[in-house]
Amino acid sequence: MKNKEPIILAIVVFFTLVTYFLVEPFAHSQMHKHVESDGFAYADLPASEKKGDAIHGQELVMGAGACVGCHSIEVANVPAVMEPQMAAASYGVNPPDLSNAGAVYDAKFLANLIKNPAHALKVEHKFDADKGQMHPMVPFYGAGGDIDQEVADMVAYLQSIAVKPVEVTPTMAFENACGRCHAVSYENWTPMGTKPSFKDKKDSLAFDIKVLEYEDSLKAYMGKIPPDLSMYIRSRGEHYISTLIENPQNQLEGTAMPRVGVTAESAEKVIEYLKNSGDTKRHEREEIGTNVMIYIVIFAIFAFLWKKQVWRDLH
Amino acid sequence: MAHFTKATSVKDWLNQRLAIEKVEKVMASEYWIPKNINFLWAMGMILVVTFVLLLVSGIFLLMYYIPTVDEAFNSVNYTIMREVNFGWLWRHIHGVAASVVFLIIYIHMFTGIYYGSYKKGREMIWISGMLLFIAFSTEAFSGYMLPWGQMSYWAGMVITNLFAGGSLHADFLVEWIRGDYVPAQAFLGRFFMLHVLLVPIAIMALIGLHFAALRIPHVNNQDGEDVDFDAESKKYLAGDKAGSKVMRFGNDFMSKDMMVVGIFLIFFFYLVFYNYGFAMDPVNFDPADGLKTPTHIYPEWYFLWSYEILRPFNIDLGLVLFGFAQVIFVFLPFLDRSPNAVPANRRGMMFKIWFWLMLCNMIVLTAMGKLPPEGVFTTIGLVAAIVFIAQWLALPIITSMEKKV
Amino acid sequence: MEENSRRGFMGKAFGAVAAVGAVGSLVAMKRTWDPLPSVKAAGFTTLDMSKYEEGVMVTEKWRGKPIFVLKKTLAIMAEEKDKPEAQARNIKVGDANFMIAIGLCTHLGCIPAFRNDLNDFKCACHGGEFTASGLVQKAPPPRGLDIPPFKINGNKLVLGEVGPEWQTMKDNGVTL
Numbered sequence: 016m017k018n019k020e021p022i023i024l025a026i027v028v029f030f031t032l033v034t035y036f037l038v039e040p041f042a043h044s045q046m047h048k049h050v051e052s053d054g055f056a057y058a059d060l061p062a063s064e065k066k067g068d069a070i071h072g073q074e075l076v077m078g079a080g081a082c083v084g085c086h087s088i089e090v091a092n093v094p095a096v097m098e099p100q101m102a103a104a105s106y107g108v109n110p111p112d113l114s115n116a117g118a119v120y121d122a123k124f125l126a127n128l129i130k131n132p133a134h135a136l137k138v139e140h141k142f143d144a145d146k147g148q149m150h151p152m153v154p155f156y157g158a159g160g161d162i163d164q165e166v167a168d169m170v171a172y173l174q175s176i177a178v179k180p181v182e183v184t185p186t187m188a189f190e191n192a193c194g195r196c197h198a199v200s201y202e203n204w205t206p207m208g209t210k211p212s213f214k215d216k217k218d219s220l221a222f223d224i225k226v227l228e229y230e231d232s233l234k235a236y237m238g239k240i241p242p243d244l245s246m247y248i249r250s251r252g253e254h255y256i257s258t259l260i261e262n263p264q265n266q267l268e269g270t271a272m273p274r275v276g277v278t279a280e281s282a283e284k285v286i287e288y289l290k291n292s293g294d295t296k297r298h299e300r301e302e303i304g305t306n307v308m309i310y311i312v313i314f315a316i317f318a319f320l321w322k323k324q325v326w327r328d329l330h
Numbered sequence: 331m332a333h334f335t336k337a338t339s340v341k342d343w344l345n346q347r348l349a350i351e352k353v354e355k356v357m358a359s360e361y362w363i364p365k366n367i368n369f370l371w372a373m374g375m376i377l378v379v380t381f382v383l384l385l386v387s388g389i390f391l392l393m394y395y396i397p398t399v400d401e402a403f404n405s406v407n408y409t410i411m412r413e414v415n416f417g418w419l420w421r422h423i424h425g426v427a428a429s430v431v432f433l434i435i436y437i438h439m440f441t442g443i444y445y446g447s448y449k450k451g452r453e454m455i456w457i458s459g460m461l462l463f464i465a466f467s468t469e470a471f472s473g474y475m476l477p478w479g480q481m482s483y484w485a486g487m488v489i490t491n492l493f494a495g496g497s498l499h500a501d502f503l504v505e506w507i508r509g510d511y512v513p514a515q516a517f518l519g520r521f522f523m524l525h526v527l528l529v530p531i532a533i534m535a536l537i538g539l540h541f542a543a544l545r546i547p548h549v550n551n552q553d554g555e556d557v558d559f560d561a562e563s564k565k566y567l568a569g570d571k572a573g574s575k576v577m578r579f580g581n582d583f584m585s586k587d588m589m590v591v592g593i594f595l596i597f598f599f600y601l602v603f604y605n606y607g608f609a610m611d612p613v614n615f616d617p618a619d620g621l622k623t624p625t626h627i628y629p630e631w632y633f634l635w636s637y638e639i640l641r642p643f644n645i646d647l648g649l650v651l652f653g654f655a656q657v658i659f660v661f662l663p664f665l666d667r668s669p670n671a672v673p674a675n676r677r678g679m680m681f682k683i684w685f686w687l688m689l690c691n692m693i694v695l696t697a698m699g700k701l702p703p704e705g706v707f708t709t710i711g712l713v714a715a716i717v718f719i720a721q722w723l724a725l726p727i728i729t730s731m732e733k734k735v
Numbered sequence: 736m737e738e739n740s741r742r743g744f745m746g747k748a749f750g751a752v753a754a755v756g757a758v759g760s761l762v763a764m765k766r767t768w769d770p771l772p773s774v775k776a777a778g779f780t781t782l783d784m785s786k787y788e789e790g791v792m793v794t795e796k797w798r799g800k801p802i803f804v805l806k807k808t809l810a811i812m813a814e815e816k817d818k819p820e821a822q823a824r825n826i827k828v829g830d831a832n833f834m835i836a837i838g839l840c841t842h843l844g845c846i847p848a849f850r851n852d853l854n855d856f857k858c859a860c861h862g863g864e865f866t867a868s869g870l871v872q873k874a875p876p877p878r879g880l881d882i883p884p885f886k887i888n889g890n891k892l893v894l895g896e897v898g899p900e901w902q903t904m905k906d907n908g909v910t911l
Contacts, residue, residue: 019552020368027370027437030693037697038631039608045701046626201408242616246407250615293615296411296418303419304603311599315592318585325585328571329365484845491844497877499911506765510774512799520768621794621801623845623858645842645877 050258050265055279060127060135065164067171075169079158080129082113082169090114090176099207100229106151107236109195109207109229117173118180119191124276125173126166129155136273137264151236180280185291188284192260192275193244196233198226201245201292206233237271248293253286260285358580362563364551365577371549372590373438379591380431380598381537387424388526390417395476397522399515402478403617419602422610426602428470429609432632434594435463440689443662446554449671451547453663458540460660465533467633472525474630478518479614484627486513486521496646512620554672626702634699635692639719641703642712651719658722665722667730676735680728684721691717779895784828792849794838797883797894801838801846803856803869806831811854811867821868823909824879826900828887835892836869836880847880856880882910 076082087095099109128135132152133142142150205226213219234240263272337343344350396405410417448456475482494504509516566574640652674685698711780797790808794801815821826833840858847856856865864873869880886898
């Protein structure tokens with residue numbers, strides 16, 4: 016009698032794969048719009064040819080640029096003006112410390128941000144200066160000289176004080192770019208910073224209240240409390256998160272989330288941070304996966320050999 | 331009173347008290363299986379193995395899972411996924427097995443339909459199998475509630491809303507099932523109980539019934555041939571193993587089962603480690619939020635075909651047809667009026683078309699059930715749903731016209 | 736013979752007594768599944784209607800369900816002028832006109848989103864649409880958004896209590 020098993024197997028596999036294709040890749044391609052990355056080029060922002068002078072930049076950042084009126088720069092011993100929840104009450108969100116801004120953010124983006132924050136951040140639909148809706152970060156109107164040169168100097172200064180781009184850690188990238196709006200409870204991160212461990216329950220609750228106050232300001236500023244990102248690597252996936260960071264408007268039209276302007280490398284670090292939160296066992300999964308696959312193939316081979324032996328008498 | 335002698339060995343001691351040799355004969359070495367079968371006959375064993383995987387992984391998940399609306403999501407995604415050693419492995423095995431078990435059930439079902447294995451005394455095998463399908467569906471749905479993510483919550487909302495019966499507005503029934511106006515603590519608590527206790531007990535009892543139903547009519551074979559099991563087994567025991575049409579369940583059939591199981595497990599563990607996304611929907615990694623509907627709500631893939639029968643119609647007609655689709659498979663042995671119990675391909679053109687169209691149409695329904703209900707997808711879904719209903723209505727007619735082969 | 740039928744009778748009688756017990760315990764089981772008193776008691780929500788802004792859709796919460804509250808703009812009122820169906824759903828508190836409805840699609844219970852530019856609601860699940868007054872604009876939903884039972888107390892509105900305005904709506908089949 017002819018052995019029909021190969022053809023039966025082919026039919027089973029065929030229908031299984033068709034079903035899989037239709038309900039997974041095909042259905043998802045229909046449900047979610049596809050967004051391609053531009054490689055964090057920020058092509059819509061004009062580039063500047065000017066070469067910055069960090070010394071002059073420092074004078075501007077500390078002086079006429081008035082950056083330190085709101086921003087702290089801890090590496091340059093410029094402390095925060097006020098506590099995070101107070102700053103959030105004033106500005107909507109706590110202004111970032113600039114110590115490592117030069118490494119985390121794209122230089123061209125920073126230059127454009129300094130000149131026109133709402134434009135660079137892509138939040139002009141919310142902050143339209145013509146309608147009197149001012150972005151909390153005041154644009155830099157120039158200190159009397161060539162404004163483009165001055166901006167380039169300031170960026171050069173920020174780069175000079177920051178760590179080298181290769182030294183940016185996942186935590187540093189995340190805290191700078193995302194952490195002032197988003198909590199990551201699985202990493203004990205609140206928008207005000209890492210929650211310390213308190214001995215006294217009263218202190219712990221007092222901290223929580225500050226976080227709630229901070230979140231009230233955030234809610235007023237953003238329209239809603241930005242989501243906790245603990246499991247985002249599983250709920251959204253790498254591609255979505257990466258393209259969202261590059262330009263939130265691509266994925267969520269009209270969202271209040273600003274384009275944060277990180278470099279491609281920093282975006283990767285942010286994603287690594289999210290993996291450390293929501294997919295901690297990924298290395299173990301890969302390692303054990305390999306071992307289990309090797310074992311199970313051996314299992315199948317032995318089962319096959321046993322069957323062959325048993326069936327020798329049956330034919 | 332039974333007569334006991336001093337035991338000569340441990341085996342003898344057990345034999346006197348439990349008749350283990352006799353049990354072994356009844357269950358394995360003299361449980362006769364026809365030889366004329368293919369690997370599709372091993373799906374039952376694969377289902378047993380998958381069920382054991384679900385049971386074992388479920389036991390370990392149960393030790394850390396907390397069935398409260400505040401803790402459920404974190405107990406799964408933080409405690410089990412991040413903290414418990416191999417917690418992620420149990421969860422992935424549990425999630426993937428819950429999905430794959432339905433793939434195998436569907437293959438098992440369509441094998442039964444194709445070879446006519448619900449006819450000639452095998453009706454109870456089919457019926458108990460379909461009851462198992464319903465029990466597994468309940469188990470899958472209740473389990474899907476437990477991580478208390480967005481899909482858990484909204485699937486729970488949508489499915490329990492079905493019990494309002496459309497225009498009957500039986501909101502009291504929906505509220506009674508939920509124990510609240512919306513899915514909340516009472517809802518999670520009762521579905522937890524169903525998932526870890528009541529439904530598994532029902533499944534185990536039904537598995538017993540399913541196996542018992544197999545004993546008297548015996549396993550079917552590739553040609554629907556009436557095998558004389560008594561004569562053939564005598565032949566086998568007399569030493570003509572090659573000439574007999576039957577073989578022992580253990581170890582003859584078992585060894586082939588295990589070979590197929592081995593191949594299945596390669597596929598299964600590949601999914602567990604490298605391609606688990608289809609079984610663990612990304613949306614369910616967002617915590618449940620009763621004030622925010624996900625953009626797309628769809629059930630797991632194995633419920634999509636029946637969901638699509640609900641969707642294209644107005645709510646009342648949709649519910650009636652949905653109810654029809656849920657139960658109609660159970661009645662297959664009585665709707666098929668044909669005297670033939672042979673593979674579908676040999677039963678004449680009509681049933682051959684019926685079988686392959688049913689299979690393809692259910693795949694179409696499955697695909698449309700997931701796609702957003704817009705434009706051409708709605709139309710295809712509507713047509714497929716009507717074809718599905720029409721096929722079942724036509725079944726008694728076309729099968730009674732069938733000639734005896 | 737007599738012995739047998741007597742035995743048969745007692746068997747049936749015992750069966751009947753056992754059945755009564757089984758039904759009794761089923762009643763207890765059914766009741767155990769009922770919503771708890773604390774759940775039922777939490778069923779009232781009071782809204783201060785003076786704090787809403789015109790044209791801004793606000794989602795409140797009642798019995799765990801979202802409640803849409805929209806203070807109608809003049810534009811919406813003008814649009815409804817010739818539509819008695821829409822007017823019948825209007826809720827007047829003081830001088831202001833409101834659309835108040837349970838924010839769950841009457842199809843299968845998803846939450847429609849308010850579209851500011853179009854002044855309507857769209858349900859992402861199955862594509863149903865509702866007008867600013869909660870009427871069906873596009874199927875599959877079988878009926879307009881349900882209006883929760885309410886009672887007007889001056890500037891306050893209590894959800895979950897039945898007031899005369901809601902009773903009228905219900906009697907006229909405007910809502911369920």
